[in-house]
Amino acid sequence: MLDERDRKILMALQEDAGLSVADLADRVALSLSACSRRIQKLEETGYIARRIAVLDREKIGVPTTVYALVKTVHHSDEWIELFRKAIADIAEIVEAHRLTGHYDYILKLVLPRVEHYDVIYKRLVKKVELFDVSASISMETLKSGLSVPVDYAE
Structure with missing residues (x-):
């Protein structure tokens, strides 16, 4: 079950998958380790299918x-x-x-x-x-x- 912070993480990563975990943690008001665990869980559960670079x-x-x-x-x-x-x-x-x-x-x-x-x-x-x-x-x-x-x- 996703909460509002998970949704904010997903929205931020869709805008820029290259964000550092520290920058992402600041944006969603989480500690570095808590944010990292959430990202890992979102990847493991398939909410994040992959991270890509969008080319010009x-x-x-x-x-x-x-x-x-x-x-x-x-x-x-x-x-x-x-x-x-x-x-x-x-x-x-x-x-x-x-x-x-x-x-x-x-x-x-x-x-x-x-x-x-x-x-x-x-x-x-x-x-x-x-x-x-x-x-x-x-x-x-x-x-x-x-x-x-x-x-x-x-």
């Missing part, structure tokens, strides 16, 4: 975002596993979701420029059969982040 996409050279909507006529476990492996091998595909509705999957790609989408598209269709793929280019990011609300955690 402009500096890394992949400022363009493309969303590809995918339809398939295949829905077997074998095909889904083949698709999963195909997208896992393409670093430019940074997210993939199975959907309800008109399309079966949505893929988020980060690319050096929009023309590079064709390279990735060809790599993907060589690995797995798709019925239809429709791509949209993100013109502007209005909201972006990896943080999730912690108010619902128990």
